[in-house]
Amino acid sequence: MQPRLLPLAALAAATALALTGCVPNASAPGATHAALTVDSSATACTVSASTASAGNVTFTVSNSGDQVTEFYLLGDDQLRIVGEAENIGPGLSRTLVVDLNAGSYFTACKPGMTGAGIGQAPFTVTPSSAADAATNAPGDADLAARVETANANYASYVKDQIGQLVTGTAAFAAAYTAGDDDTARTLYAATRAHWERVETVAESFGDLDPKLDLREADLEEGQDWTGWHAIEKDLWPADAEAGFAAYPAAERARLAGLLVADTATLNEKVQPLSFTLAQQTNGAIGLLDEVATGKVTGEEEVWSHTDLWDFQANVDGARVLYAGVRDVLVQKDADLAATLDTRFAALQALLDAQRVGDGFVLYTDLSTGTVKGLADQVNALAEPLGRLTAALVL
Incomplete structure (x- = not known):
């Protein structure tokens, strides 16, 4: 029997956003x-x-x-x-x-x-x-330093998440190739969370995105289907189409090997990355778009139905991006910061209501009203978040 819930590893979802500046090696006269x-x-x-x-x-x-x-x-x-x-x-x-x-x-x-x-x-x-x-009240020079630090810290965050994706993918692939499907199913959503938190960055490498995250519905004729969702279908065969045949051991080994290799390539590609303020703010907007177009509709995880794990991870990523620049926004548009604080917290509260233990209920267990409530709150957050780039950059 397939497990109906998967544990959620290391997805802390605190709703409070700290007003936090980090300016390495800066020290104003008289500062504490x-x-x-x-x-x-x-x-x-x-x-x-x-x-x-x-x-x-x-x-x-x-x-x-x-x-x-x-x-x-x-x-x-x-x-x-x-x-x-x-x-x-x-x-x-x-x-x-x-x-x-x-x-x-x-x-x-x-x-x-x-x-x-x-x-x-x-x-x-x-x-x-x-x-x-x-x-210590920030002046223009201090704000510029905070922006520079926020950019550097986000680059570190991306590298850290992809590094954890490498480690998690290796464990997932080992369980999958060994035929330990229960362990592989347990690791699936929690490991993918590292991808989903920085999805807009990972997607910037156009050749790797389809290799790692292509959905079956988006396959082109003759295209080799690899990555997480190809393996997902094999791990949850009861939800596949009638007549679906489980992959033989050789195909499992091929898919797992490619998943590990392509993730290692992604890790290499993110190491030299740097970011601008506009890239950060647009990244936050892009992650919420991912929620609206795939996760809240249940189209991302059509066999495992672990869409809320992905939903949470996308929100995590958007919140990290926002929190990194929040103190700069407070100086420029305090009202927008207050609105974003409130709406991030409201969306997180709706997600927290769907938690069970360390995980979430499956998408197929959500009522129509719950899905609509989540979608409405995503839209309510998307509107002020869409103004973030203009508030900070233009």
Whole structure:
């Protein structure tokens, strides 16, 4: 019997959006400072304190493990990268300086610089004094620095998500080729979430997108069908057309091998990427378009019916993009920022209502009214989100 629910791994969906700036190595005269240490070992990520006051915070990261490591400061959604220290060799240290506003964050380390990381822990930034706030009020130069940092942090986020996609895809492909269909079905939606969070970036590589994510309905005559959805159909044969024959072992091995290889190629292609503010804002708009045209209609996962996992991941990606530029938007159009905060939260509340354990109900279990409610809220968010680029760039 096929499982009716799949676990949702590492899709934290906090609805609050922190007003967060991260300007590495910036320090205004009179600004507040906190100096913290981080020990990154093979098994732990130990930060000397879990709180700091708003302003410049310095993390001195020492690697006591035996692999090259990274340190991350994440936003309250546990996805957005606020700051990072990379390529810290065994026995070495590196300093990360970030200018933080009050809010909730998470710290984490990544020994070996692969996978989801270890030791993720809450980190709270408390409000500083009114005098500090006045001293640190952003001017034009500071806003420009925040934009530059937001662009760099989003590039890091994309690389991190695709890196986790590589790791997850390897585990999924191994289970699939071994004939362990239950494990493969369990891994399917959670692994694809890493793709869906940065889908608009992945789609920019036109040759790889159809290899990895083409739906059967979009196949052209004679086209070789590969990627996630070709495997999806084989894993959920009861929902395929009458007479569908399960793939033989050789075809499973071919599809899994191509999936792993094409994902590795994608990982190579994203490494040199950089982003502009317009690319970020348009990316957020594009991810919500993905929700409206595929996920909310149930057209993306026609056999597994795990569309809400994809829906959540697209919203995660759009929210990460918005949160990265939110403090800049507050300076330029506070009313638009307030509207976006409210509508992101409202859409997340509707999604949270469909959760079961670590996952979601299947799309086929949604009522017509629920689907309409989700679609209406996507449209309500799309309108102000569509004004983001003009507000920040033009």
